[in-house]
Amino acid sequence: MSYKNNKLVMLTSVAALVLGATSTAQAATLDDVKQRGVVQCGVSDGLPGFSAPNDQGEWQGIDVDVCRAVAAAVFGDSEAVRYVPLNAVERFTALQSGEVDVLSRNTTWTTTRDTTLGLNFAGVTFYDGQGFLISSDLGISSVQELDGAAICIQAGTTTELNVADYFRAHEMQFDPIVFDTSEQTVGGFEAGRCDVLTSDTSQLAALRIQLSDPSGAMILPEVISKEPLGPVVRQGDDQWFNIVKWSLFAMLNAEELGISSENVDEMTNSENPNIARLLGQDGNYGEGMGLSADWAYNIISQVGNYAEIYDRNVGLNSPLEIERGVNALWTEGGLQYAPPVR
Amino acid sequence: MSARSKLPAQGPKPPFWRDPAKRALAFQLVLVAAVAAFLLTIIGNTQDNLAARGITTGFGFLTNTSGFGIVQSLIDYSSQSTYGRTFVVGLLNTLLVSGLGVLAATIIGFTVGIARLSPNWLIARLANGYIEIFRNIPLLLQIFFWYFAVLRAMPSARESLSLGEVIFLNVRGLYLPQPMFESGFGLIPLALAIAIVASIALLIWNKRRHEATGQRLPAGWIALALIVGLPLGVLVVTGVPVTWDIPELGGFNFRGGITVIPEFLALWLALSIYTASFIAEIVRSGIQAISHGQTEAAQALSLPQGLVLRLVVVPQALRVIIPPLTSQYLNLIKNSSLATAIGYPDLVSVFAGTTLNQTGQAIEVIAMTMAVYLTISLLVSMFMNWFNARVALVER
Numbered sequence: 079m080s081y082k083n084n085k086l087v088m089l090t091s092v093a094a095l096v097l098g099a100t101s102t103a104q105a106a107t108l109d110d111v112k113q114r115g116v117v118q119c120g121v122s123d124g125l126p127g128f129s130a131p132n133d134q135g136e137w138q139g140i141d142v143d144v145c146r147a148v149a150a151a152v153f154g155d156s157e158a159v160r161y162v163p164l165n166a167v168e169r170f171t172a173l174q175s176g177e178v179d180v181l182s183r184n185t186t187w188t189t190t191r192d193t194t195l196g197l198n199f200a201g202v203t204f205y206d207g208q209g210f211l212i213s214s215d216l217g218i219s220s221v222q223e224l225d226g227a228a229i230c231i232q233a234g235t236t237t238e239l240n241v242a243d244y245f246r247a248h249e250m251q252f253d254p255i256v257f258d259t260s261e262q263t264v265g266g267f268e269a270g271r272c273d274v275l276t277s278d279t280s281q282l283a284a285l286r287i288q289l290s291d292p293s294g295a296m297i298l299p300e301v302i303s304k305e306p307l308g309p310v311v312r313q314g315d316d317q318w319f320n321i322v323k324w325s326l327f328a329m330l331n332a333e334e335l336g337i338s339s340e341n342v343d344e345m346t347n348s349e350n351p352n353i354a355r356l357l358g359q360d361g362n363y364g365e366g367m368g369l370s371a372d373w374a375y376n377i378i379s380q381v382g383n384y385a386e387i388y389d390r391n392v393g394l395n396s397p398l399e400i401e402r403g404v405n406a407l408w409t410e411g412g413l414q415y416a417p418p419v420r
Numbered sequence: 421m422s423a424r425s426k427l428p429a430q431g432p433k434p435p436f437w438r439d440p441a442k443r444a445l446a447f448q449l450v451l452v453a454a455v456a457a458f459l460l461t462i463i464g465n466t467q468d469n470l471a472a473r474g475i476t477t478g479f480g481f482l483t484n485t486s487g488f489g490i491v492q493s494l495i496d497y498s499s500q501s502t503y504g505r506t507f508v509v510g511l512l513n514t515l516l517v518s519g520l521g522v523l524a525a526t527i528i529g530f531t532v533g534i535a536r537l538s539p540n541w542l543i544a545r546l547a548n549g550y551i552e553i554f555r556n557i558p559l560l561l562q563i564f565f566w567y568f569a570v571l572r573a574m575p576s577a578r579e580s581l582s583l584g585e586v587i588f589l590n591v592r593g594l595y596l597p598q599p600m601f602e603s604g605f606g607l608i609p610l611a612l613a614i615a616i617v618a619s620i621a622l623l624i625w626n627k628r629r630h631e632a633t634g635q636r637l638p639a640g641w642i643a644l645a646l647i648v649g650l651p652l653g654v655l656v657v658t659g660v661p662v663t664w665d666i667p668e669l670g671g672f673n674f675r676g677g678i679t680v681i682p683e684f685l686a687l688w689l690a691l692s693i694y695t696a697s698f699i700a701e702i703v704r705s706g707i708q709a710i711s712h713g714q715t716e717a718a719q720a721l722s723l724p725q726g727l728v729l730r731l732v733v734v735p736q737a738l739r740v741i742i743p744p745l746t747s748q749y750l751n752l753i754k755n756s757s758l759a760t761a762i763g764y765p766d767l768v769s770v771f772a773g774t775t776l777n778q779t780g781q782a783i784e785v786i787a788m789t790m791a792v793y794l795t796i797s798l799l800v801s802m803f804m805n806w807f808n809a810r811v812a813l814v815e816r
């Protein structure tokens with residue numbers, strides 16, 4: 079239970095905003111991070127495939143790999159990360175107050191979050207949409223049949239808003255049963271406190287495998303919203319914003335150029351100018367961000383390209399088994415597209 | 421002070437820094453100025469900080485549409501309501517669980533506290549066991565116990581436990597029949613109001629007469645008969661204009677009737693039972709604080725046992741009981757914010773939780789929430805102080 083943690087983070091964050099000196103607002107995050115020697119990365123409380131500790135207590139997941147990529151770019155060491163688990167409610171305050179340097183926690187990019195919280199979204203790690211998980215033996219096959227259902231939701235999410243919109247638009251009633259952590263939300267669903275659990279579909283897949291009987295639950299076909307999930311940084315520090323943005327782009331470009339953690343060393347000899355630029359063999363594209371020329375090489379060799387992080391965390395090589403779908407590269411009919419390195 | 425000021429002035433007047441009254445005044449002015457300066461700096465600093473970070477400020481968000489639903493609301497609420505209304509819904513939910521918690525804790529606490537002093541060995545031991553168990557287990561654990569171990573273990577809606585097919589209990593909560601008032605029902609509250617006013621008048625008149633003539637009627641009983649009898653009589657005469665809406669299983673859930681969500685039940689039970697164990701100790705110590713000589717003296721005056729308690733023991737005991745009782749009430753109200761741990765939609769959960777997160781206006785939301793708890797606590801303290809001054813022994 080992260081209950082204690084929750085209150086504390088919230089109060090210390092608010093206190094930091096009230097008491098903190100004005101000057102720190104614009105300070106270079108990169109300098110702070112370098113001085114500290116680790117990137118502080120806000121992740122979820124534990125959502126398999128996105129960010130969750132494994133048996134050895136090491137954090138794993140696609141969101142975690144974004145943190146590791148940033149650390150690899152900055153320090154040449156993907157392990158130089160301190161993970162700060164945050165629930166949905168406390169995440170933005172923690173980032174605003176400087177408790178974390180980057181928030182990589184299945185967070186949906188929306189107007190309010192981008193424009194009024196003093197934050198910037200640095201890209202999209204995963205294109206998602208909201209779905210519904212129900213117990214198979216209810217015999218229900220569409221969201222339209224859910225009138226009057228009790229629905230378990232996590233507090234402080236876009237999920238909470240979408241479900242209210244959807245039910246109102248379809249003139250249906252529902253009881254929102256709202257919890258603070260995904261553990262409690264899943265617990266409520268399993269115990270029968272609610273008929274339905276709603277969340278981003280990828281997360282439903284992750285939560286489903288955590289159930290004591292995954293085959294007893296199914297995901298309804300409808301997807302009711304757009305949920306572009308990506309890393310977030312504080313507004314007003316363009317250098318740090320660029321570092322996070324381009325760490326993600328580096329992994330996408332690497333996939334597009336066919337560079338992976340396995341062949342990256344051979345690729346440093348490549349004649350392809352795009353590859354040579356990305357790997358720092360031709361020019362220094364890290365310089366403008368305050369990084370070394372091998373920033374992208376470090377990301378790819380230590381973390382991998384986008385396909386690698388996708389496959390091992392959420393894709394077909396993972397328990398979640400989510401198809402690439404819209405998350406395929408643009409060259410393969412998907413939406414993932416990174417600007418060129420030049 | 422008063423004695424000194426009567427002395428004739430001797431010699432020249434001392435300079436003002438030697439005059440303790442003026443010196444104290446000067447210190448207080450300096451202190452007030454320092455506190456004001458501190459607050460101004462903090463507020464200014466906060467505004468600068470937020471502006472520099474591009475974070476929206478102000479209370480304008482209170483009129484924006486909230487966009488999310490809340491499972492339990494005492495007033496009309498939908499996802500089309502404003503954040504201002506969300507605040508009120510949360511506040512009322514907090515007041516509901518705290519108010520009913522204070523009520524239940526007081527009743528259980530006084531009962532157990534008195535039972536603790538019972539000459540019956542078994543009753544006294546049981547009361548003692550209750551106190552020791554519930555006082556020594558952390559409240560959060562007790563909330564989890566009721567919520568996860570007890571209420572989560574209830575059967576599903578289809579296999580609900582039922583009491584006479586009108587009251588149902590399942591994992592979704594407790595379903596009670598709801599009285600539906602038909603036209604003509606308005607007479608009953610009216611009858612009750614008349615009965616109450618008449619009873620008060622009777623009690624006052626009786627007291628005056630008693631003081632003047634020494635004679636009195638059993639006014640308490642007459643008042644009770646009035647308050648119960650009059651509305652009942654009207655109820656019968658008007659032909660019982662009430663029907664009951666009985667919960668019925670339909671679709672996913674029971675519909676109709678009153679639904680008491682398990683989050684409320686768990687929180688209310690835990691708060692009441694936990695706080696009652698402290699109140700029981702306060703009541704016991706309050707009664708024991710009155711020396712036995714008082715009772716004996718009163719009995720020696722051949723006062724009946726009821727009057728011994730009412731006129732001698734209780735007023736003195738209340739003096740000892742009320743101040744710590746007030747702190748228990750305040751604790752209960754503040755502890756109700758543990759609601760977030762199980763998802764009961766109280767102020768902290770829907771306002772300092774969801775609203776804060778959806779709007780991102782942490783400072784405004786936290787400030788409003790803290791102000792609410794402060795206000796409630798101060799009001800309760802004021803009331804209890806007034807109550808104490810009224811009922812506790814007035815020493816002459």
Ligand SMILES: N[C@@H](CCC(=O)N[C@@H](CS)C(=O)NCC(=O)O)C(=O)O
Binds near residue numbers: 124164232263307
């Ligand atoms: N993408 C949505 C939802 C994110 C969310 O918090 N989802 C839940 C799924 S139940 C979660 O990840 N919980 C994990 C946790 O609280 O640590 C948002 O940004 O608001």
